[in-house]
Amino acid sequence: MVKTVGIDVGTGVVKVALFEVEGDKNEWIGKRVERIRKRDPYKLAEDTMDDLLKENGLTRDDIAYIATTGEGESLEFHTGHFYSMTTHARGAIYLNPESRSVLDVGALHGRAIRIDEHGKVLDYRMTSQCASGSGQFLENIARYLGITLEEIGELSQQSDDPEVVSGICAVLAETDVINMVSRSISAPNILKGIHISMSNRLLKLLRATKVMEGDVMVTGGLALDTGLVATMAEGVADPKNKVNVTIKSDPDSIYAGAIGAALWGGFRYEKLQELGQLQEAS
Amino acid sequence: MCADVTTDVIKDASMLKQKEMIASNYDKITSAPETGVKVSSTFVPGNLNELTMCFDIANNLPEINALSNAMRKKTGAMISDAEKMGHSEDVCTYVKADLGMMAKGNIAPNGKPMPNPDMLLLSYTGCYTFLKWFELLREQYKCPTVMLHVPYEGEGKITKNMRDYVVKQLKEEVIPTMEQVSGVKFDIDRLREYMKDSAKAEDDLVWVLQSAKNVRSPIDAYFGAVYYIGPIFSAFRGTKDAVEYYSLLRSEIEERLAKGLGPVTPEGEMGEEKYRLVVEGPPNWTNFREFWKMFHEDGAVVVASSYSKVGGVYDYDGFRHDPQNPLESLAEYCMGCYTNRNLPDRTTMMADLVEEYQADGLLINSIKSCNSFAAGELLMLREVEARTGKPGAFIETDLVDPRYFSPANVKNRLESYFQMIEQKRQGGAQAA
Amino acid sequence: MSVKEIIDRCEVLFEDVNFTSAREWKDAKPGRKVVGYLPIYVPCEIIHAAGMLPIGILGGGSDLEVIHGDAYYQSYICRIPRSTVELGVTNRLDFIDGMLFPSTCDVIRNLSGVWKLMFPEVMARYFDTPQNYRKDIGGEFYKNDLRELIESLEELGGVKVTDDDLRNSIEVYNENRKWVNKVYQYRKDKPWKTPSAEIYLLMRAGEVLPPEEHTQMMQDYLAAVENEERRMKDNCRVVLNGSFCEQPPLGMIKSIELAGCYIVDDDFIMANRMITTDISTEGDPLENIANAFLTDSMPFPSKFEPSEEEKGLYLADYVRQSGAEGVIFAAASFCDPALLDQPLLYHVLDDQKIPYIAFQFAENSGQMQPIREQAGTFADSIKLWSAA
């Protein structure tokens, strides 16, 4: 068994996963997530990894392959880099082997990825620049409503008459929301409205990847938002949408990228050892 | 152009006649599998209706299908289907609505399935999208495709080389393919006969369009004209039906004029004529009535428009189909279509219309889909403003994509424009 | 000359939105004329034969600040016309005596009219190429069209263009094309030696330099690059398609290669290799130029493909000839010809099981992260799954 680390440097959060890997076998032995909060993400990534290693009584020399993903391309200490969709796909399969597609919803971007049973990326769609449906936006709104991130999901599910936000632009949507507050629309209805509009957008992306069936694994930070996940589940249940898929999420979904990176790192390590190329790749 | 909207809007004899004509054409097309009639798909601008008639071929116009689907609010889903098939969000939505309609089983507006065309007749290239559209259709239908390259009037004129080129293509590519598809031999005298009728109908149409020169115009030359140009821009140019329709229409408008009436709107007779506008660019179809309402509610009448010239410019420099020189005149017809003229000529045309029709200014409805119209319109606006001294305005919508019609935005701009005209008038009065 | 010296020179030429080198060429002899042309294709031989310098106007690049250009174009129109207008309004093209707007798309077609209205003192011509490929029909039309072009150039320059002038220029361009093709071939063979950003810059230089000078430059480059120590990377090989008109920022080309893809073929700036064979110098030179376009020109989206069966096959051929493992479609946002063509090309690639991805750019795109992400994932999947 060798140990590998996957580091996912996001726009909002840094995630690190520590694995033991051999062939098809693997074991997840450590994890850590840290919000960036205006700190230097690269430094933070490095520190977070070192902390995690220390906690497990390891040093960097014990690690066979340090794999980065997300925006970690330029981290100097990595062995190799895999791109987000590759790692999220692998992470989704790890968390749920029945996954046939992934919806990765993070701080700024949303991506729909269609994958096969080995986690190979078959097709994908990304949100374009104009993205009111992002974590960042939701965070701003929550802040404005005086609600913590953890409360969002629960509140959204109490909605009885959701008020849909219009528009593609988060700035204009924010004005919409402010206006709703002044019209005394309740927080649950506002949040649910935002969830509905995000969900529509995400499901549209998903359909565009031509996913027809199987489990959709929601990964990224917003997988923790139970309100969004529930809204998407309602969305796919709507026969109008003509998709025969099941929305799934996992408490560890936020680690999907880091998990995928660690696992691919292990795979690549073995490959490169066979080829005797490890020196060159690092 | 679209039967089901016309009915509840205007019930004049001409409208009923048009409705009947359109219905019978759709019946002719959808019953083709039984009757054995050959069907060609072709476009509005530069359509060779008289020529196809010579071979007893029926004409199906995908643009018209798209716009009538839009009026019935069906295009949103069609476009999204086409986008799912891999078409970009950025391209012309007419194409996507058409491809999406195919994906939805290709049901004609009369509810019956549309037969596959026996021929694709690409008789106008004044817009590059048409080229691609036909490649896409051809991939689907795998039927004979005729391509008539119509050179652009880049230098503002039709040269002998251009005309010869088009005529040669007609003779050696278009006509032989049509003969082959239909099994009918080409008879140029038959073509001449049809063209005589074309010219007759064209005369009446021009009279109707020019009736808007009257202050208190009896017609709306944009929204209303959509109905007036329907037959001649589609499958009826050269038919007796069209001749009859236009003479009916003309007499109705003559009557309105005599009575001093303004245009008819979906909401009935229009009130006072407060603003006279010239409009450049096609209308929005998905919210056609709502869009129109923003004008007639505020007393704005469109007295001339470029859209009434997309399928042939008859009223500006006097072109008529000419039975004496049938092929040459077909060639000139194709090359003279509005969007095949260069921007300086289009600009001059708009400035002239503002003057001739005593308009308050030029309004541009810029269509997201259509670069053929849109690329350069902002310069046109400036030029026309400078040449006429009348204020212009610019709004942005789309043809058949409901996502790009933002009522609040359009209304805001229109209102500000009307206020501007109003303020200018009052200011002018104060200064005087 | 070293690779670095050559590429540095190219970079200077590339970044110079004032076209200093062309201005210098013009000032070197009184009476010289410069003719600009937009993408995709005009026969430069003819301009050259009139003693003029043809230069490609390929937009304003990523650093030009567009202020006035936006005033003339709506947000849903691609960027090249607005940056071109900006160049015009800011007098950066004031040394140009004539502008040609080839038959590329509605935007460029209408830009010819915009130019006539905005810059009435400059000769501006729409340049039509035939969509009918029969010699007796399209060929005849095109030949006459070319003759009209020559006449307007003769008038502009106050010169007479003889058949021998034309033959001579054809030879110059045959030689230039030969070296363009050699460079492209070299990159297919050894992509790690020739980063695509370099190849791109080298080709861009050809858009502003006299052809003879550019030919020499390519020869020097190939000689120098052979001696360059450059290590082969664990990259996959891709063909890039869709950037024939508006040009991507250099950063995008670099980002794609950085993310693990060697670009082994592309359709950037096609004017320099539009004609795929030598044009004959025997007989009527105009007819030869016209016929070469009819029978031996590269397919591109603005050109109608008369045969259903042939549609798009060329792309699969490019993939095969260059040993590529996939295709990256990179079209300019709002580029109708490219975007309408893409689904047809997808079908060909699907049939032949060639993987592909697609994204869009604008000449001034700043954020490369999504591009790296997509190109990188593409490279990842080719690498991981072909290795597995």
Add this chain to the structure above:
Amino acid sequence: MKCYIGIDLGSTTTKAILMDDNMDVLGQGITNSRSNYDTAAAVSKQEAMISTRFTLFHRAFEEIPQLEGKVDDFLGGLERNFRLEQYLEQLQDLRDTCAGFVDNVRYKGMEKAMVEALDTTFGQLAEEAIPLFAPGAERKSDFFRDIAGGRFMAISEEVAKQADLSYDVLLNVYDKSIIEVENRPPAGDLAGKFMRAMDKLVTESPEFDIKDAELGKPIQEALDVELEETFVVGTGYGRVRLPFPKDHIRSEILCHGLGAHMMYPETRTVLDIGGQDTKAIQVDGQGIVENFQMNDRCAAGCGRYLGYIADEMNMGVHELGPLASKATKVAKINSTCTVFAGAELRDRLALGEKREDVLAGLHRAIILRAMSIISRSGGVTDQFTFTGGVANNEAAVTELKKLIEENYGKVTINIDPDSIYTGALGGAAFALRAAQGDTTGQEEELGAA
């Protein structure tokens, strides 16, 4: 006394102007729009009335011999103390509201600690208030939310640390309360506040201790003047949402055009950059709008963009301009998408670019976008007037001046410190006209056909 009021409900700020029969501006008021539009309109109007009272005081005090040469000092002091009174009042309101939230189930078990923490925090806030409004002191903003909010966060973070309480909890209570406080229409009793302010001032500067009879009378008289709302006109962002009847609404374009014309009669081109929109307007010699352009649905490059950037950098919008002015080189920024502003900024900083250089680049990007809109509306003709909130930003102004000169040569550029009120000024003029029976610009009239 007859008053004509124009209210410009912007997406970020709401402005009011009060004018008399002679078209003399007597008062102006501004507040945050980020709450309820009705409240915002009411507050800005009230503020304009308060400022009108000060104008009236001014007029009255000029007559008092003892105050000769000291009127401005006196009024300045009075105003400062008045603001302090207002601030303390709102602070108390916030404190009460926060306390009311402590019973929420979410904070079970923490109640006591929270009450203590809030007491300490608000105690400190109230203490700080006095120096904050001392003579010559600078405040980060004129809005309660900005001043109190910023300090609340700083203080409560410390307090929470010492009380071993989660800072998030205090923040959360604050977030909930501030919305309520902002949505509450302001309390009345102006006269009382004036009088208390007077007392404070006199304690502060005994030289103003003039006999009651001499001072009290003019103050009372000025306070007794009835300010009659003869006609109120509303304008601004999303006109449909304005809490006014339709015949009291005017197009924001026309208001801005007229307002700019009133400030600078020679103005021919107006640029307004507000929170969510940028407009370029061409007006003629009478202030009549000849042409205009606005940004489309996209909010890229407007004032909010700077707001996001300021948040990201933990600074106030006021501080951005000065920092950007220190740049040695202007970073090249292509995207002015507001949503991605933060990401772009982080990207740049990660690439090692300096904060001030990136900021300078961001300002340039905003102005470039505005330049395009100006160009689209027909360019710049002498004179040029820059209005809207962003006109308060010196870096934006510098960049604009540079670009205007490069593109249009030397033209007179007007920037009034009160340019943020341009739209409201036009609105007030329309109100006066409307009262005189002139309905130009009124939407109702157009819809009547």
